[in-house]
Amino acid sequence: MTLLGSKGVDQTQNLFQGSWTKVSCPCCVSDQVEPLVLIRLSEKVQPITKRWLISLIETSERHGGAALLAHPGEDECGDVIVVSAPRCTLLKATEDLGLCKKYQDGDMIAFSYQDRDNFSNVDDMQEFLTLAERQYIVKNELDSLQAQKKQKIPGIGDATGVLQAWENVCQKLVKAGVIKDIFPLHDQQKLKELGKKWYSGKQIWGQPLDEIHSYFGGTVAFYFSFLDFYTWSLVPCAFLGVFFTFLMSGVGSSVEVMEKQANERVMGDGDGPSVSGHMVQAVFSMLWSTLFMEFWKRRSSSLSYRWGTLQLSEGFAEPRPGFHGTQGINPVTGRMEPLFPEWKRQLRVGLVSVPIVGLFMGLVVVGMTGFYYGEALAKGFHQDSGSWFSKGLLYLPSVVHIVYTNMLGNVYSTVAMQLTEWENHREESSFQNHHTTKVLLFTFFNNFAVLFHIAFYKQDLVLLRKRxxxxxxxxQLVNQCTEVLVPFIVDCFVKATQKKQQEDDPEVDKLRAQNLPCFPGLFSEYIELLVQFGYLSLFSCVYPLTAVFLLINNVMEIRGDSYKICKLFRKPFSAPVSDIGVWQTAFEVLSFVSVMSNCWLLLLSPRVQEFCLEGGISSTNILLFAILVEHVLILVKMILAFMIPDEPDWVRIKREQMEFYSMQALGQQKL
Incomplete structure (x- = not known):
């Protein structure tokens, strides 16, 4: 039995012909089978257990199966199961997810299984759905497997082999040690072609976003689209920073300029243009952050329409993998599933999670205190010595504190994940929101507490610039080394022998060899961009070259991240998404905070304070004037955000057409 007509099927697919489980639907039968997902089993798994799992995978959903196709690999005694999906399963899942596909008139509309024959390429799954979508659907169907009744897993003798009614099958098999991993398979030919366009080519501007979306999915594609948009949005900020730092500060090396400005207390007794430059830089940063976010929303909506995720369905959420509790009847669905009281979850959050988060914030304060103590020692030593060596030591406390905050952040990220798991959230969205909130709160405090303390409490702008x-x-040096250089060295040298051995392996062994280290996800990547955005929008008026450093870093980051996801890690599952999610809100919050930060930094400028004193303006009036300017700039940001629509007109029209067609289809179904 063969399945899923496709173009350019590789030799790996030909290996499996004739050994796949059968499909009863005539419309699903075609000439080729496409291996999509690999289930890696324990080496000690019994053949009877493997046969039972394969039969469960192929069973129809009506009888408690996943309605997928399975292949045992070399034989039933092997430790892998290769999984594919028939056409009907893919199409029904496309409708359930709310994906939009190209209709016969060329427009993108929400897919309807009942009206499937009127959609383009509906008979060719490799054209109709992207590789990432097909693999995500398989994973989603496997995750939804639930036992219809209490039963014993064949081949497992102890109590771990008892499967309770409505218990998640895959979770149970993972706990029982039967399943070790489930991961999507790479298509080596497509991956090679993508690499040539992405990180191996000479192209600097732009990225092959459609190919990235097709191969890696919406989550990855939206991240790289945002990174690309953000990086090239830094260009005007970088030009402005260079202009005010060098051209308006006189000709000379950057060191001389910085020394001169440091001696003048950053915005002090220099000539007028330098102060005006800082003011222009501050106002520009505030307006730039608003324009950047508004134009990104427009770009995001355009990509969402193009990739068919503009109207993702938001149905009743199933329990996420990892959720556990006492078996009972869900009052909403009427089905048996794990139940966990909300009051217990809130108790865990309030009595355990919140104090532990507070403890880590206390460690941030301890590190900040140590930084100030080291700063005082370094200054005292430099005053006594006055040598070049002691001058270099002035930067040592900052470097040590940066390493400390990075290490603390890494420890906290692990603790935050474990805490959120322990809180036992039912829905995946709730889990992600709680986890993201914990990390964002600590990240903001860990990265910006010292800067705000230096700027607004100590009012030491020279130290702020140095910091x-x-x-x-x-x-940036640490990030580039840890994210790319170290994995690259491991990939080139440590795994060289293993790769050479794989060249002579059978095809099934090549599939097994795709079990690379698990991709760590994009959470840390977004955190890095958020911290960058904070440095730029909050403090760039003190250090105008911020955008220049960020631009250089991000140009390398695009290539480094693309190489990393293609070569160094296992291919991740990627859910269809319509935007970058909660991260967009986080960036917008920082954009508003930047107004207050820049206004108060300008108020602290010695030149501004001197000008106010010469004019006989009291400190109270200066404060009231700063508050007035702050509110005016916030109003300007709000007006700009209101005037720039979140969607281009053509996307808005397409979205309204989709809604109209959906209402029509619903009305016809009711009739």
Whole structure:
């Protein structure tokens, strides 16, 4: 039995012909089978257990199966199961997910299984659905497997082999040690072609976003689209920073300029243009952050329409993998599933999670205190010595504190994940929101507490400038080394023998060899961009070269991240998404905070304070004037956000057409 007509099927697919489980639907039968997902089993798994799992995978959904296709690999004694999906399963899942596909008139509309024959390429799954969508559907169907009744898993003798009614099958098999991994398979030919366009080519501007979306899915594609948009949006900020730093500060090396500005207390007794430049830089940063976010929303909606995720369905959420509790009847669905009281979850959050988050914030304060103590020691030593060596030591406290905050952040990220798992949230969205909130709260405090303390409590703008320079240089060097250089060295040298051995392996062994390290996800990547955005929008008026450093870093980041996801890690499952999610809100919040930050930094400028004193303006009036300017700028940002629609007109029209067609289809179904 063969399945899923396709173009350019590789030799791996030919290996499996004739050994796949059968499909009863005539419309699903075609010439080729496409291996999509690999289930890696324990080496000690019994053949009877493997046969039972394969039969469960192929059983129809009506009888408690996944309605997928399975292949045992070399034989029933092997430790892998290759999984594919028939046409009907893919099409029904496309409707359930709310994906939009190209209709016969060329427009993108929400897919309807009942009206499937009027959609383009509906008979060719490799054209109709992207590789990432097909693999996500298979994973989603496997995750939804639930036992219809209490039963014993064949081949497992102890109590771990008892499957309770409505218990999640895959979770149970993972706990029982039967399943070790489930991961999507790489298509080596497509991956090679994508690499040539992405990180191996000479193209600097732009990325092959459609190919990225097709191969890696919406989550990855939206991240790289945002990274690309953000990186090239830094160009005007970088030009402005260079202009005010060098051209308006006189000709000379950057070191001389910085020394001169440091001696003048950053915005002090220099000539007028330098102060005007900082003011222009501050106002420009505030307006730029608003324009950047508004135009990104427009780009995001355009990509969402193009990729068919503009109207993703938001149905009743199933329990996420990992959710556990006492078996009972869900009052909403009437089905048996794990139940966990909400009051217990809130108790865990309030009595355990919140104090632990507070403890880590206390460690941030401890690190900040140590930084100030080291700063005082370094200054005292430099005053006594006055040598070049002691001058270099002035930067040591900042470097040590940066390393400390990075290490603390890494430890906290692990703790935050474990805490959120322990809180036992039922829905995946709730889990992600709680986890993201914990990490964002700590990240903001960990990265910006010292800067705000230096700027607004100590009011030491020279130290603030030095701290920003250290952060931008040291943090970016550390990130590039840990994210790309170290994995690249491991990939080139440690795995060289293993790769050479794989060249002579059978095709099934090549599939098994795709079990690379698990992709760590994009959470840390978004955190890095958010911290960058904070440095730029909150403090760039103190250090105008911020955008220059960020632009250089991000140009390398695009290539580094693309190489990393293609070569160094296992292919991740990627859910269809319509935007970057909660991260967009986080960036917008920082954009508003930047107004207050820049206004108060300008108020602290010695030149501004001197001008106010010469004019006889009291400190109270200065404060009231700063508050007035702050509110005016916030109003300007709000007006700009209101005037720039979140969607281009053509996307709005297409979305309204989709809604109209959906209402029509619903009305016809009721009739």
């Amino acid at each position: 920003l320079a250290s952060l931008l240089i040291v943090t």
